[in-house]
Amino acid sequence: MRFSPLTKYRLLKKRLKPSLKEMGLTFYVLRKNASAVLGAFIVASFIFLALFGPYIAPYDPYETDIIHRFEPPSPSHPLGTDKLGRDVLSRLLHGARYSAKAGIVVLAISVPVGVILGGIAGLFGGWIDEIIMRITDIFLAFPGLILAMAFSAALGPSLENAMLALTLVWWPLYTRLVRGQALSVRESAYVEAARSRGASKLYIVFKHILPNCLTPILVTFTLDMGAVILSCASLSFLGFGAQPPLPEWGRMVSDGRIYLFQAWWVSMFPGLAIALVVLGFNLLGDGIRDALDPKLRRITEVG
Amino acid sequence: MKAKERLLKVEDLKVHFFTYGGVVEALDGVSFDLFRSEVLGLVGESGCGKSVTALSIMRLVPRPGRIISGRIIFDGEDLLKKSEKEMYKIRGSRISLIFQDPTSSLNPLFTVGYQVAEPLVYHHRMGFKRAWDKAVQILAKTRIPDPPAKARSYPHELSGGMRQRSMIAMALACQPDLLIADEPTTNLDVTVERQILELVKDLQREFGTSVLWITHNLGVIAELCNRVVVMYAGNVVEIAEVEEIFSHPLHPYTQKLLKAIPSAQTVGGKLEEIPGTVPKLINPPSGCRFHPRCPAATDVCREEKPSMIEVRAGHFVACHLYSSGG
Numbered sequence: 060m061r062f063s064p065l066t067k068y069r070l071l072k073k074r075l076k077p078s079l080k081e082m083g084l085t086f087y088v089l090r091k092n093a094s095a096v097l098g099a100f101i102v103a104s105f106i107f108l109a110l111f112g113p114y115i116a117p118y119d120p121y122e123t124d125i126i127h128r129f130e131p132p133s134p135s136h137p138l139g140t141d142k143l144g145r146d147v148l149s150r151l152l153h154g155a156r157y158s159a160k161a162g163i164v165v166l167a168i169s170v171p172v173g174v175i176l177g178g179i180a181g182l183f184g185g186w187i188d189e190i191i192m193r194i195t196d197i198f199l200a201f202p203g204l205i206l207a208m209a210f211s212a213a214l215g216p217s218l219e220n221a222m223l224a225l226t227l228v229w230w231p232l233y234t235r236l237v238r239g240q241a242l243s244v245r246e247s248a249y250v251e252a253a254r255s256r257g258a259s260k261l262y263i264v265f266k267h268i269l270p271n272c273l274t275p276i277l278v279t280f281t282l283d284m285g286a287v288i289l290s291c292a293s294l295s296f297l298g299f300g301a302q303p304p305l306p307e308w309g310r311m312v313s314d315g316r317i318y319l320f321q322a323w324w325v326s327m328f329p330g331l332a333i334a335l336v337v338l339g340f341n342l343l344g345d346g347i348r349d350a351l352d353p354k355l356r357r358i359t360e361v362g
Numbered sequence: 363m364k365a366k367e368r369l370l371k372v373e374d375l376k377v378h379f380f381t382y383g384g385v386v387e388a389l390d391g392v393s394f395d396l397f398r399s400e401v402l403g404l405v406g407e408s409g410c411g412k413s414v415t416a417l418s419i420m421r422l423v424p425r426p427g428r429i430i431s432g433r434i435i436f437d438g439e440d441l442l443k444k445s446e447k448e449m450y451k452i453r454g455s456r457i458s459l460i461f462q463d464p465t466s467s468l469n470p471l472f473t474v475g476y477q478v479a480e481p482l483v484y485h486h487r488m489g490f491k492r493a494w495d496k497a498v499q500i501l502a503k504t505r506i507p508d509p510p511a512k513a514r515s516y517p518h519e520l521s522g523g524m525r526q527r528s529m530i531a532m533a534l535a536c537q538p539d540l541l542i543a544d545e546p547t548t549n550l551d552v553t554v555e556r557q558i559l560e561l562v563k564d565l566q567r568e569f570g571t572s573v574l575w576i577t578h579n580l581g582v583i584a585e586l587c588n589r590v591v592v593m594y595a596g597n598v599v600e601i602a603e604v605e606e607i608f609s610h611p612l613h614p615y616t617q618k619l620l621k622a623i624p625s626a627q628t629v630g631g632k633l634e635e636i637p638g639t640v641p642k643l644i645n646p647p648s649g650c651r652f653h654p655r656c657p658a659a660t661d662v663c664r665e666e667k668p669s670m671i672e673v674r675a676g677h678f679v680a681c682h683l684y685s686s687g688g
Contacts, residue, residue: 247466248461248463248466248467249466249467249468249469249470251422251461251467252459252461252467252468252529252532253469253480254422254453255420255422255453255454255458255459255461256453256454256458256480256481256532256533257449257450257451257452257453257454257455257481257484257485258450258454258480258481258484259450259484262484266480267469270471270472271469271470271471
């Protein structure tokens with residue numbers, strides 16, 4: 060018997076109905092949470108700007124115009140111009156993708172590394188756990204930003220090296236998070252119950268332990284997105300990250316800071332952009348945490 | 363009843379826990395039989411090794427515990443000689459375990475129906491849709507109201523009684539030969555306990571499952587079981603039919619235990635207690651482990667460990683009081 064694509068679609072929809080309903084509920088709770096919606100909106104705008112910013116920027120971000128330097132915000136330059144007469148808005152729009160890139164690349168490497176190492180440490184225990192965790196401890200013993208500064212100073216200042224440095228600093232946090240989670244889930248009664256029902260080790264890891272580690276990972280991931288962007292901007296601000304003339308936000312704040320009393324808009328707008336994006340990710344992260352907890356989720360449904 | 367066919371034979375089972383403080387002899391030569399389609403009660407105080415016995419049968423004794431010696435013959439095969447892979451196929455499919463605390467024994471992230479269906483999927487290689495339907499059927503058998511809806515609920519949305527019902531459904535999903543229930547009603551209130559007992563009785567009759575019911579509650583034993591195994595400090599002290607235990611308890615410990623139950627006849631009187639406490643199982647008492655608390659203890663009891671003797675048909679006791687006479 061052959062089904063038309065439409066019938067197939069309907070059958071699929073019917074089969075997925077319960078899980079879709081559950082997902083719908085998650086989004087519903089997220090939608091009802093005003094600050095999470097605000098966070099999601101900010102994050103969505105940020106992603107949009109990272110993708111399409113350069114196409115909507117009114118000027119070339121590298122084009123200097125010495126005659127029009129330090130122009131205050133005006134209709135022709137909505138956010139003013141900097142010391143070389145470059146349009147701050149255009150630079151801001153171009154800069155979004157550098158921050159986004161930093162956040163995504165750093166976490167895309169450190170989360171899997173952390174999950175795998177932390178999972179191995181937590182599940183196997185014994186000397187493997189000792190080795191992994193002691194190395195993790197060494198990394199965690201140094202203040203993150205200072206360690207990142209050291210790495211990036213040693214590697215030579217550039218945006219790529221700043222990202223590499225941040226990755227080196229970030230994975231231990233996830234290793235420790237996942238290890239702790241795996242340890243507690245491994246000892247839980249439902250894992251023992253699953254063993255008593257004849258579930259194999261691999262089955263337990265993928266069906267019981269990983270899903271129960273996922274919520275904290277996802278929440279930390281969202282919150283960390285903001286933190287990584289902030290750290291990357293900090294490195295750039297301090298001169299360890301993006302180098303001029305790259306329109307990286309932290310760099311822009313740094314470039315404008317000596318003219319703060321003369322031309323506040325040069326530092327202020329990139330600074331605000333950083334703050335807003337970090338806030339957005341934090342709000343969204345908190346919202347996701349509430350929405351993913353089945354207990355909190357159902358309470359909202361009733362209320 | 364048909365001729366008694368032996369389903370499980372535990373023979374001289376010794377389980378020790380190797381802790382920092384010393385070796386804890388949790389089980390010191392436990393032996394008993396379990397016949398097909400019977401409900402066997404396992405009673406004893408906390409810490410006498412009831413749960414360790416259950417976990418040993420499943421081969422799930424947690425570290426630092428180890429099964430030192432003994433044999434666990436299940437349906438003609440020694441479980442202690444099985445590989446871990448072979449045990450996967452037995453656990454949940456031929457022997458199931460119900461835990462004491464249904465709340466923490468359910469994974470909070472999956473629906474109840476999913477968790478009941480799970481063993482069907484990996485033991486019977488059933489498709490998920492069929493397994494789900496079967497799960498709903500089994501949940502219906504446990505008399506959960508509105509099973510299709512409850513199957514789609516998460517554990518925290520159910521009451522304690524309903525959670526324990528779903529645990530029972532999970533344990534019975536693959537229609538095991540043996541169901542081990544480790545104090546499954548301790549955390550429930552008495553009305554729910556009563557309902558669960560009724561349920562297990564009915565399901566046991568319907569499926570013909572053998573049940574090993576672990577409890578410290580003699581009332582539950584009287585209600586449910588055919589035969590009773592009384593344990594004390596890692597030893598089996600008495601085995602008998604349930605009526606026999608209540609009418610003619612032989613071991614001094616069993617006698618004391620029965621006297622410690624409040625009854626309707628002795629209103630206002632003081633309940634008898636057993637003097638002393640359960641001995642520590644690091645350095646257990648020599649000879650009969652009950653002798654420090656036993657009113658009838660003699661020199662023999664201090665020195666020699668009593669062996670199991672059959673005093674009447676089907677009534678076994680491990681006590682020197684009966685070995686001299688018989």
